[in-house]
Amino acid sequence: MTLPVLLDFDSQIYSGDALQKAAYRCIDRITVQLERNGSLLSCRIESNLGVDGYDFAQAVEEFQKNVLDYQLRERIRVETEPLRNLVLGIAFSRTGLQGGE
Amino acid sequence: MSKFLDKGAFLPPSDYKLLPLKFDRLSHGQYVITNFVGEYLVIADDDLHNLIAHTLTPSAAIYPDLLAKHFVYAPGQQAPLQLLALKARTKYARLANFTNLHIFVVTLRCDHSCPYCQVSRQSEDRAAFDMTTEVADKAIEFVFRSPSPAIKVEFQGGEPLLNFEMVKYVVRGTKEKNKVFQRDLQFVIATTLSLLTDEILAFCAEHDVYLSSSLDGPEDLHNANRPRPGRDSHQKFVAGLEKARGALGYDRISALMTTTDKSLPRVKEIIDEYLRLGFGGIFLRALSPYGFAIKTKKFASYDTAEWLNFYKEGLAYIIELNRAGIPFVEYYASIILTKMLTPADPGFVDLMSPSGAGIAAIVFNYDGAVYPSDESRMLAEMDDYKFRLGHLLENSYEEIILSDVLMDALETTYTGSVPMCADCAFEPYCGADPVYHYATQGDMVGRKPESPFCHRNMEVFKHLIELMRDDAEVRRIFYGWANNC
Numbered sequence: 001m002t003l004p005v006l007l008d009f010d011s012q013i014y015s016g017d018a019l020q021k022a023a024y025r026c027i028d029r030i031t032v033q034l035e036r037n038g039s040l041l042s043c044r045i046e047s048n049l050g051v052d053g054y055d056f057a058q059a060v061e062e063f064q065k066n067v068l069d070y071q072l073r074e075r076i077r078v079e080t081e082p083l084r085n086l087v088l089g090i091a092f093s094r095t096g097l098q099g100g101e
Numbered sequence: 102m103s104k105f106l107d108k109g110a111f112l113p114p115s116d117y118k119l120l121p122l123k124f125d126r127l128s129h130g131q132y133v134i135t136n137f138v139g140e141y142l143v144i145a146d147d148d149l150h151n152l153i154a155h156t157l158t159p160s161a162a163i164y165p166d167l168l169a170k171h172f173v174y175a176p177g178q179q180a181p182l183q184l185l186a187l188k189a190r191t192k193y194a195r196l197a198n199f200t201n202l203h204i205f206v207v208t209l210r211c212d213h214s215c216p217y218c219q220v221s222r223q224s225e226d227r228a229a230f231d232m233t234t235e236v237a238d239k240a241i242e243f244v245f246r247s248p249s250p251a252i253k254v255e256f257q258g259g260e261p262l263l264n265f266e267m268v269k270y271v272v273r274g275t276k277e278k279n280k281v282f283q284r285d286l287q288f289v290i291a292t293t294l295s296l297l298t299d300e301i302l303a304f305c306a307e308h309d310v311y312l313s314s315s316l317d318g319p320e321d322l323h324n325a326n327r328p329r330p331g332r333d334s335h336q337k338f339v340a341g342l343e344k345a346r347g348a349l350g351y352d353r354i355s356a357l358m359t360t361t362d363k364s365l366p367r368v369k370e371i372i373d374e375y376l377r378l379g380f381g382g383i384f385l386r387a388l389s390p391y392g393f394a395i396k397t398k399k400f401a402s403y404d405t406a407e408w409l410n411f412y413k414e415g416l417a418y419i420i421e422l423n424r425a426g427i428p429f430v431e432y433y434a435s436i437i438l439t440k441m442l443t444p445a446d447p448g449f450v451d452l453m454s455p456s457g458a459g460i461a462a463i464v465f466n467y468d469g470a471v472y473p474s475d476e477s478r479m480l481a482e483m484d485d486y487k488f489r490l491g492h493l494l495e496n497s498y499e500e501i502i503l504s505d506v507l508m509d510a511l512e513t514t515y516t517g518s519v520p521m522c523a524d525c526a527f528e529p530y531c532g533a534d535p536v537y538h539y540a541t542q543g544d545m546v547g548r549k550p551e552s553p554f555c556h557r558n559m560e561v562f563k564h565l566i567e568l569m570r571d572d573a574e575v576r577r578i579f580y581g582w583a584n585n586c
Contacts, residue, residue: 021520021521021524024520024521024550025521025550026550027548027550027551028548028550028551065126069124069125069126070524072124072149072150072153073123073124073524075153076119076121076122076123076153077121079119080119080120080121080122081121083118083119083120083121083182084121084137086182087120087121087182087185087186087189088186088189090182090183090186091185091186091187091189091190091193092189092190092193
């Protein structure tokens with residue numbers, strides 16, 4: 001049985017949303033329990049049944065990379081969401097699909 | 102004084118604004134970035150971080166591509182937003198046309214007994230498994246409720262030629278009604294070709310009917326996959342193909358293959374057989390997790406990794422053929438490449454979001470039940486009626502199309518809001534496929550990290566992008582596939 005891995009993330013830098021998404025993406029190999037401890041977000045990472053040794057270590061590494069990726073994705077989303085809505089608004093205006101046009 | 106501005110005025114602005122983008126990791130420390138209209142760029146790790154931190158300089162080699170593909174724009178410019186909107190509109194134009202493909206299951210009876218087949222019945226009982234004229238009349242009425250200017254009617258089975266009288270009835274009935282509606286009609290019969298006669302071909306020639314058939318590879322493989330009395334399925338296929346091409350024209354007959362465990366080590370032979378028989382391409386398909394494929398354990402007989410090896414080996418071989426001057430297309434790649442390299446959406450039901458189930462294609466079963474996809478009627482043949490939308494003799498068009506079953510499936514599985522899909526760089530190329538996820542995970546959305554559909558498609562998307570990144574000649578070939586030339 002592989003021992004759980006404990007990781008702490010500074011909540012000033014990483015959001016719970018990014019951690020949850022990163023954990024979800026690895027759900028086929030690991031299970032992540034997330035807890036808030038003061039300014040830290042603590043992750044207890046356990047391997048799924050049948051995932052041991054190298055595969056588990058690889059999944060934990062993957063999880064950490066995913067956290068960084070999802071944090072960046074969040075930054076992009078926050079910055080570009082109004083533009084996305086604007087562009088889609090322009091795209092679907094004057095299509096004749098809404099009544100009264 | 103000069104009429105022209107100083108050349109400094111034409112330098113790219115030092116500041117830029119990000120447009121919506123998603124990214125995912127590729128091999129060699131690189132990333133792919135995509136936008137919601139499907140444009141993509143391969144970008145180095147450093148460039149991505151600089152881009153997002155607004156520290157990328159206009160002199161960076163990738164900057165012009167970022168501008169051209171609408172990942173950034175200069176403050177104050179309006180054209181990039183308008184162009185992006187235009188591309189979004191083009192990409193989603195198909196949605197407004199609603200259902201194009203209408204599948205008539207005219208019989209479940211079949212002369213083959215393929216172990217992976219979803220639905221066929223070895224039965225002489227016509228009354229039990231054939232569509233009636235009453236059901237067909239209602240189905241034809243239903244077809245013309247679709248606003249789509251182009252309507253494709255596809256006959257499936259079983260073997261539709263075992264109920265050819267019903268095929269004729271529907272073709273004539275649809276054409277008669279179309280004198281009023283004036284849609285662009287197309288008819289296709291999905292058939293093994295084994296029961297083709299001169300009379301059937303004469304009818305197909307008169308009414309411009311296409312034939313879509315099945316070829317699993319060389320004779321021994323095809324016959325092993327597709328048993329029929331006499332063990333002559335391949336022989337019948339080849340004879341039927343020749344006859345049909347003579348009567349209807351060379352390009353009126355297409356073929357699809359299904360990958361079984363027996364196919365896995367033989368992809369080159371399978372492709373060679375398609376070439377030998379004069380086909381211009383092949384669709385390297387994975388087995389669907391439905392019907393008899395599950396009952397006979399065929400679905401579990403190979404996993405996603407094995408299929409991906411099969412696919413990549415086949416694709417590499419096809420690329421070599423093209424390099425050698427033999428034009429040949431892998432159709433699954435060509436569908437995806439159309440999404441990656443053009444603003445068009447090819448409308449492939451499995452790779453649509455909102456799901457194509459019900460709104461891009463709809464199925465009228467022989468017994469009058471209506472399903473949102475061929476796969477969902479296959480589930481029903483296993484006594485799972487989760488996706489049964491209603492019945493032609495009992496429910497109106499509105500009741501069927503607006504049924505909770507369909508609305509829930511479309512709404513809950515939209516990839517723009519599904520966990521993992523919503524952030525995935527490959528989402529513009531992918532699809533929702535609620536029936537697949539329900540069949541494999543018991544949930545229409547499904548957990549994507551555990552989904553063979555997700556694993557298979559993500560790998561194929563990455564593979565295609567990496568092939569284009571690494572080889573200019575492959576890029577040229579793929580542009581040809583994406584643009585049908």
